[in-house]
Amino acid sequence: MPALKYSRQREAVRHFLMTRRDHPTAETVYTCLREEFPNISLGTVYRNLTLLAELGEIQKISSDGGAEHFDGDLSPHQHFICSRCHRIYDIRIDGIDSLMEKARNASPGEVETCRVNFYGVCEQCTSKDSA
């Protein structure tokens, strides 16, 4: 792994994700950053998202079908993913520590992190049904 060097683009990507409550795709990051950096390229956005994820400064969320989403929130939390609109909601439940403890005894390797996703239809989509 080569030494890192400062770059305004990478900082912008990181800062952008930190200030978002949702979980943008690379495309969204690109589109929004273009206002500040009219010349930034999609390739650069991808390179930095991948790099930051490897550094553990952001999280990559493989939701399902379509593009990957990114999460700048590093605090432990889980996701509720709507099967209809594919929106990703943050939720927080406890007991994850004990879950990881159990996993350590059942895994063929060292458990480092854990991702918990719940699926269902969100209220917003449910209420559209009755309309």
Added chain:
Amino acid sequence: MPALKYSRQREAVRHFLMTRRDHPTAETVYTCLREEFPNISLGTVYRNLTLLAELGEIQKISSDGGAEHFDGDLSPHQHFICSRCHRIYDIRIDGIDSLMEKARNASPGEVETCRVNFYGVCEQCTSKDSA
């Protein structure tokens, strides 16, 4: 949703996944089924995998980067995913029910299913390090 009609290809896809202990990608399913059906097409494999997943007869696993994986094992279980070789191992831990119970109180919608993934480096990769 239109009425289903029997198809040998779809049966073969389902049967293939049921008898596998690992979690093949569409490409792998395609390659293996080609021995039995030399003319089966990748498109057909994708169509049937998608269909079976919608019917809930198989599970789609979005592991991370690269292609999706599919799991024919419907019994409740979790996955340990090696960050190095990306292999997916089945593990079984209890307490998932109570986790879902907690999630119901914290989610912006009806919780239907839950996916728990653990990440780390598997023993096989770890032992290669010391070699």
Added chain:
DNA sequence: TTCGTTGCAAATGTTTTGCACCTGA
């Protein structure tokens, strides 16, 4: 006969990469 299914190929959508130029240390 009807309508879902298939094979094939082309199209789409997402992410990666090669390369010449730019920039931070």
Added chain:
DNA sequence: TCAGGTGCAAAACATTTGCAACGAA
């Protein structure tokens, strides 16, 4: 100066889709 970073465009992948022919009910 020099290794890392960037923009751009092309390439590489993964997945979906249009369509004519095929096959199950």
